[in-house]
Amino acid sequence: MTDATTAPLTHEWLGRYESALLGVFGRPQLVLEHGDGAWVWDVDGRRYLDLVGGLAVNALGHNHPALVSAVSKQAGQLVHVSNFFTTPSQVELAERILGLSGAPEGSAVFFCNSGTEAIEAAVKLARRTGRTGIVAAEGAFHGRTTGALALTHKPAYREPFEPLLPGVVHLPWGDVEALERSVGPDTSAVVLEPIQGEGGVVPAAPEYLQAARRVATEAGALLVLDEIQTGVGRTGSWFACQQAGVVPDAMTLAKGLGGGLPIGALVTFGPEVTGLLGAGQHGSTFGGNPLACAAGLAVLDTIESEGLLEHVRAVGEHLETRVTALDDPRVTGVRGRGLLRAVTLAQEWAPAVAAHGRDAGLILNPVAPDAIRLAPPLVVTAEQLDLFVDALPGLLDRAGEEGR
Structure with missing residues (x-):
């Protein structure tokens, strides 16, 4: 030892x-x-x-030489600008993510600094529907800030900080009937991981994700897929939900996107969902900074070229x-x-x-x-x-x- x-x-x-x-x-x-x-x-x-x-x-x-080169070059140009402005790397990375995800016209990306922050943005997006209920899964892990923690299931993480965000229910993982019973007119969003990472690497059956898509649509709720751990090629496709043929209303990304630099993202699918958050309703000082976005572009380019x-x-x-x-x-x-x-x-x-x-x-x-x-x-x-x-x-x- x-x-x-x-x-x-x-x-x-x-x-x-x-x-x-x-x-x-x-x-x-x-x-x-x-x-x-x-x-x-x-x-x-x-x-x-x-x-x-x-x-x-x-x-x-x-x-990796591609990541080192991209970050070194960007560091010699701009490391940070405020969100009063944008940069080419920020715009290009958002465009690449939308293209790889197959998002329709009118979709958009919000950049932040971590997966937890991406989930927080998704919670605010869901709240803008005018509903307050959120359905998550037993075994889920979505982060440790207070909003994200409400969606995380593990009692040891949650209990020291209760009361948390109200209106969140956790259903048995993989149980379609539980989804059908519990998702209704008060549900703002169904939030699921295609594979529960911290829950023990437990994949969702394609049929379960497809059922979640159907149930959310029927209830007028958002389907939010947490691809923070599964996204950016980790499962052998750009995003794990693509293997089930499921298009979410929103998707959260982080982890592999920056290849080691801190970056997260909320992706909204279609103009109706994108329009839920307007100017001044969310933000991040460091979100989408040029250094992290240059790293993200290098990661996506390398996954593709290699x-x-x-x-x-x-x-x-x-x-x-x-x-x-x-x-x-x-x-x-x-x-x-x-x-x-x-x-x-x-x-x-x-x-x-x-x-x-x-x-x-x-x-x-x-x-x-x-x-x-x-x-x-x-x-x-x-x-x-x-x-x-x-x-x-x-x-x-x-x-x-x-x-x-």
Whole structure:
């Protein structure tokens, strides 16, 4: 195990961290210094295969030349202007998102700085319908600010800060009949993730998303799809909802869009929805700043030019095939799509597997006690994923020994 003797600089930096930063994240696992592709190095020179990708943020991995070039060039021109003005990169990125999403004429983009802020914008959009009810799902995670937190389901996140935004109900995930019973004339929006990320990488069946679209339309409510984690190529298509053939009324983006720079977006579909928010009704000082938008353009351009959508589908299937071929009774399956996956376990070994994986040079995320989430850079190779699969039986051996 890593300790102060084997990692003295890590120990020093963590001591300084705990003396200077608010402890909302607990004690960090590593102190990272630099990266390249799917690899990162800590301050003591240890190398790790990054299979979490900054929680699905580092779409192009670390130190990708296209991203570095775009950000460096933009930093030498303009880093920030107020929202009294716009910039070419802001306009171009909005146009690209609308084109890739298949949004109809009259659609629009609002830029912010994070996924939580995109959800907040979606909540305000929904409120402009004149209704107050919002339907979300059990297991949902939509952010931690007070509006977004009302849509997030986990009681441990919610209860310390209640009362939250009223009118939000959480329905059983995947239950069409519950949607049909609960979405009605008081519902402003149905808000769903195509794949619940923090909920354990649990995909929605295409039929469920299609039913949500039908039910929302019949009730006159908005269908808001949270593509913060699933969007921008993560599942092998530009947006996960495209795989179900569903067009939402609004969509939230963040994470991979900036490739590591903070950016979020609310996308409105069609003039009727776009018209719900007018001048002065929402805003963001840093939203759509030229540096983040230049990064976003570089991410989209690179995904397209390097054929990463096809790559994500291929290596995601390779990962599932390899894990299944282990035929290890301690592994119960692989769920998810593309490069948003969970390896599910027969017992609650995930935290121990992640800890031993870190000692072995693998960064893993125990998203649930019995599930390991993988959200590596979209540029990860099949050979790199094989390093994890080959190590998994040994990691499970060590995790099992601890439980005896």
